[in-house]
Amino acid sequence: MKNIILIGFMGAGKTTVGKLLSREKEMLFVDTDDRIVSEQGRTIPEIFSESGEEHFRNLETELLRRMQEDTYNAVISVGGGMPVRPENRRLLQELGCVIYLSATKETILERVKSDGSRPMLNGGELVSKVECLMREREAFYRQTAHVDVRTDGRSIQHVVKIIEQETRRFR
Numbered sequence: 001m002k003n004i005i006l007i008g009f010m011g012a013g014k015t016t017v018g019k020l021l022s023r024e025k026e027m028l029f030v031d032t033d034d035r036i037v038s039e040q041g042r043t044i045p046e047i048f049s050e051s052g053e054e055h056f057r058n059l060e061t062e063l064l065r066r067m068q069e070d071t072y073n074a075v076i077s078v079g080g081g082m083p084v085r086p087e088n089r090r091l092l093q094e095l096g097c098v099i100y101l102s103a104t105k106e107t108i109l110e111r112v113k114s115d116g117s118r119p120m121l122n123g124g125e126l127v128s129k130v131e132c133l134m135r136e137r138e139a140f141y142r143q144t145a146h147v148d149v150r151t152d153g154r155s156i157q158h159v160v161k162i163i164e165q166e167t168r169r170f171r
C-alpha cells in the first residue's frame with residue numbers, strides 16, 4: 001500500500017485520525033511535526049521563536065524530500081502549513097494518496113481555542129487569525145488532495161471508515 005497523507009488546517013484532526021487509521025490498517029504512523037521536533041531537539045514554539053517561521057518551513061520541505069526515499073506503507077500526518085509551498089504540494093502528491101480533512105471555521109475554533117502550542121495562532125485575535133489563514137490556505141488544500149473528507153459532526157471512527165473506503169481504489 002502506498003502512503004496515506006492527511007492534510008488540513010490546525011485542529012482538523014489529522015493526528016488523532018491518523019493514529020487510529022494506522023492502527024486499523026496496520027500501517028506505520030508518522031507525524032511530520034513530531035519528526036521535526038525529535039530531530040531538532042526543540043519544540044515547535046522554540047523553533048519558531050529562535051529560528052523563525054522560514055527556517056521551520058525549510059525543515060518541513062527537507063523532511064518531505066527525505067520521506068520520498070524512506071517512507072512507505074505509512075499514514076502520514078503533516079503540519080497544517082505544509083501544502084502552502086508549491087514544491088511541498090508536488091512532493092505530497094508523489095508520496096501517496098492525499099486526504100484533505102476539512103472542517104468549518106467554527107469547528108476549528110472550538111478545537112484550537114485552548115491550545116497555546118501553535119505559533120501561527122499566537123498574538124492578535126484568534127477568530128480573525130483563523131479566518132484569514134483558512135481563507136489563504138483552502139485552495140492549496142483542495143489542489144493538493146486526491147480526496148476531501150469533511151470532519152464536522154463526525155466521530156473519529158466515522159472519518160477513519162470513510163478514508164478506508166476512499167483509499168481502496170488507490171491501492
Ligand code: S3P
Pocket residue numbers: 008009010011014033044078079080081082117118119120
Ligand atoms: C502549522 C501547523 C502545526 C505546526 C506548526 C505550523 C501551520 O501543525 O506544523 O505550528 O502553519 O498551520 P498542526 O496542523 O498539526 O497543528
